[in-house]
Amino acid sequence: MTRVLTNCFVYTGDATHRCIPDAAIRIDGGHIRWIGPRGALPTGVDDEAMDCQGRVVMPGLVNTHTHGGLGLHRGVCDVGDFQAWAKVLSPHTSTLTIQDNRHGCELAVLEMLRNGITTACDCTRYGADVFSEVARTIGMRSLSGALANSPNLRSAGRPNWPLALEETKRALERRGSDPLCRFYVGAHSPYNCTPELLVEIKRAADDLGLPVVIHAAENRAEIEIVQQRHGCRPIAHLDRLGLLDSRALLAHCVWLDDDDLARLARSGAGVSHNPISNAKLAAGIAPVPAMRRLGIPVGLGTDSTLSNNSLNIFQEMKFAALMQRASSLDGSLIENRDALAMATLEGARAMGWDDEIGSLEAGKAADLIVLDLDHPLGLTAERVMSDLVYAAGPQHVRHVMVAGETVFADGRFTRVDEGEILGRIRRHYRS
């Protein structure tokens, strides 16, 4: 089936940040076949035509780090730094069942799609395939898996290794060929995993040809713990154990010294920057300009609704820019194109998925969002990019398309009944 979108202002999100004021996009199945000025659209008969009524079209937003399963616990703890927070939430998260996980994932996927997020990297402790199952049903793309930990270092809950690996292998068998689903093998962190487990996880990931996802260098206490145990900082520790390469995705990377930055840049690893979570948990401000100057791919992540408490990449874009400027007193840091890149193509690159998603270009997946943006002076590239970073939000998202299929339009999901899902979850916990 082919479909053509016309009468739209497109921010392509490609390497040059090209904008096309009066654009047309021809979609064939799940992919973009042609994109350019409407006047140059090659003639052809399309099965469906969509008039975007002058709205803005941009690539679907990419959330490089979240924990969908914790979606039930928004607002459980809004006070305290990372250590205090971890203590408060431990009784909640260590008793989560697979069904709780599924309910949380449903809430998270609904919220993310509404907010224009079309791809997310999800992390859980049990049920490595739950997020992907929920996401593909509602119509979202995912990189999913479970973060393993060593039971002697993390006492709460049952051990999850090699369970996480078994779950991931089963998920690969079931959904490995689904274009919406990709998987990774995960480790919780350098402080919650022994060196032996980290090496085992990396070996399993390599055997399966999958990425490794891990939290790293999130806060100062972690640096001290790893330094004390292993005589080096977390990034050097991971590097020495062989975990850093272009298939690694590291969440946070707030506390980096020059040696850490050099190791990350050499390795090709991607970083998920979670500015709001890091600020809320008093973890610090990641050296994003330094990372990006060295060519380290940096994507944006929301983290969970426990530490944020919303799954909103528009907010992360704005926050990422404002935090760098406020802390450095340098107003030139994080231009609009930088924030937009992190929210789209660079996030996709950090996840190893930029061959298919992150920008609107011929041959790539048709993952896009249509926004109701207007500017009193008219839309130009500068105004649109500025609005997307500083003024836009979920309230402007009118239409969400994933792999060429409309999954959300004018406030309604097309594949599922949102009211039914929310009612079911409400009844489950309130009865």
Ligand SMILES: [Zn+2]
């Ligand atoms: Zn996390």
